[in-house]
Amino acid sequence: MEVWFTEDQTKHLRIGCRVREVLFSGQSPFQKVAVLDTVEFGRMLTLDNVIQTNIKDEFVYHEMITHVGLNTHPNPKKVLVIGGGDGGAVREIVKHKGIEKVVHVEIDQMVIDVAKKFFPELSSGFEDPRVEILVDDGIKHVKENKGVYDMIIVDSTDPVGPAVGLFGEEFYRSVFDALTEDGLFVAQTESPFFNSSLITQVTTTISGIYPLNRLFWAVVPTYPGGYWTFTMGSKKHDPLTVELNQGKIAALKTKWYSPEVHRSAFVLQPFVKELLPHK
Ligand code: SAM
Known part of the structure; x- marks a missing residue:
């Protein structure tokens, strides 16, 4: 059957x-x-x-949620991942030699256990000595840590259940406070076809908090619509004007992300631009 x-x-x-x-x-x-x-x-x-x-399409999402931000910040040393219990984001972060510490806060121990057992390709980064795994609520963690992280990655589930608070104003303010003075965050922000109001809401919210906000996109075949967005809020560095280090990026051995993709991911189609209050 x-x-x-x-x-x-x-x-x-x-x-x-x-x-x-x-x-x-x-x-x-x-x-x-x-x-x-x-x-x-x-x-x-x-x-x-x-x-x-x-296993087939995970590289797109995990490379884009990590490397775009890590190559925008000139010298990221301490990174926080909220959610992302499968380990894919952590695997990509530890490819960066300059990273000194990755704190991974996942609320659900079962997701971590399952990733270790069934997805060794994704969870391999958990073994890196620079990685600390905390089973906790990411919302609580950012409230309790101030001025610590160069980059924060919000690799969350959809905005339901324990992830609802990961899309709200209070959370983005705590993330701002948890970042160093030139820090930045990247969050997954859903589909412009099926959840367009969320994109507008997140951009509107963070434009009142962060000097700079940028939307970028990639193709993830198994997510609704296949077209997926990420939002960056940055205190200083701009992913559009940053000089990309070709040699450093080549050493990451990526399958989707490249200097050209870094640039093209910020080229938004007119219907997506219209979702943004300031564009
Ligand atoms: N990397 C995945 C992908 O490729 O799409 C993204 C999903 S990842 C499995 C999302 C994780 O966020 C889940 O494991 C969930 O338990 C976790 N999560 C949801 N709310 C959370 C919160 N408030 N704090 C920490 N982790 C949370």
């Missing part, structure tokens, strides 16, 4: 993947965690039946 996983991406849109085997299914205090072996995407992590990541 054929087994299919189906995600309701909106009330009226579904994505389906044929499943070879359900490798893990469990209920944590926060969400339903599952690992599927899919025919098209290989192993796939779902939380509350929403696709988080998979």
